[in-house]
Amino acid sequence: MERLDGTVVTYRTRFAPSPTGPLHLGHAYSAILAHDRAKAMRGQFLLRIEDTDIQRCRPEWEAQIHDDLRWLGLTWPEPARRQSEHLAEYDSVLNDLAERGLIYPCSCTRGDIRAALSAPQEGAPPTGPDGPIYPGTCRHRAMDTRQPGDALRLDMRRAIESIGNTSQFGFQENGPLSPGHHRLDADTLLNGTGDVVLGRKEIGTVSYLLAATWDDAIQTITEVVRGADLFETTFAQVLLQALLDLPTPTYYHHALIRDETGKRLAKRDDARAIAHYRAQGATPQDVRAMIGL
Incomplete structure (x- = not known):
């Protein structure tokens, strides 16, 4: 893999949200962690929009995903891959x-x-x-x-x-x-x-x-960074990779961000949405501190 300046990229990861609601602190953790790992390894961070759920995905949520991630200081090659186009x-x-x-x-x-x-x-x-x-x-x-x-x-x-x-x-x-x-x-x-x-x-x-x-293979992802709730899903994905003769990336499953009761965050948790903290005057550094990064 090469960048436009000719340098070789040996590490590539992605953040792949679905535009079905606002990004919350759990999304921020996963996205920033992946972005930081790519930066540390002089690799590449990609944004992928997983919008195949035609009943729940909304263009306004997709626009906010881009806005929130840029506010957090994350960058990626444009355009982002949108699954609905493939x-x-x-x-x-x-x-x-x-x-x-x-x-x-x-x-x-x-x-x-x-x-x-x-x-x-x-x-x-x-x-x-x-x-x-x-x-x-x-x-x-x-x-x-x-x-x-x-x-x-x-x-x-x-x-x-x-x-x-x-x-x-x-x-x-x-x-x-x-x-x-x-x-x-x-x-x-x-x-x-x-x-x-x-x-x-x-x-x-x-x-x-x-x-x-399929997308991880097409986008030559070398490491998948995502929440621990998807760890068991990996075995079925590796089976698919074997059936389709696709490469298997490495994986990095991180702990989930949870609320005070121990319940993991969901998109319905608007009180912990990134946009909510932005509206209250928080900075990207404040968000990093909240999630332990």
Whole structure:
């Protein structure tokens, strides 16, 4: 990777928010941390707008993302990649997986899944990065039976069979919470992750899992900096990287910013929105101090 001045970039990371609400202190922590790591390694920091949720994303939130990040002193190459402008790429990936028999259409609602998992059993139903582990109700369906409103799920068992020995794949974690090398495990993928959604019910849109995996490869991201809540998602992404012959970056999962009760911040926490602190007269240095950076 080269900059315009010809210097070689050996480190590249990104901050990838969804424009579904205001950025809060948790976003500030993740963005500043990634920006600082890129600066320390003489690398590059990218902004990516993950706006595939067509029902919730708003242009005014996207504009505020740019405004808040610039106010914090962050810089990135323009234009930022917007996922909504690359839906054809994701569709091509889904078509490839479909031709290989690795995905299937699913009409199950969340209520259907809860009902299917409510049969008498010991303990609570297992959950994974996608929520409750999908029981496989629609796994028998062929792609030509897809109807409007059907999601597309990865057939985890077929995917594992496709790549062979899962332990040959894994990722390096550079974050402080679970440092070291983590290998894929077939049993954990089958029983702890399950048949994750890759294509959303709105035809033409995709899940975070697929879009982020593809974009990290297209943008030659060398280290993914993000919250610890996405650590378990990494295993499914590494599996996708193996299926699609994509490179695996290193990962840095950081601790989450939480409120006084220990609850992690969400976009509905307007009282902790960056714009709120700006309106109160805070400086970027004040925000850094609040989040421990």
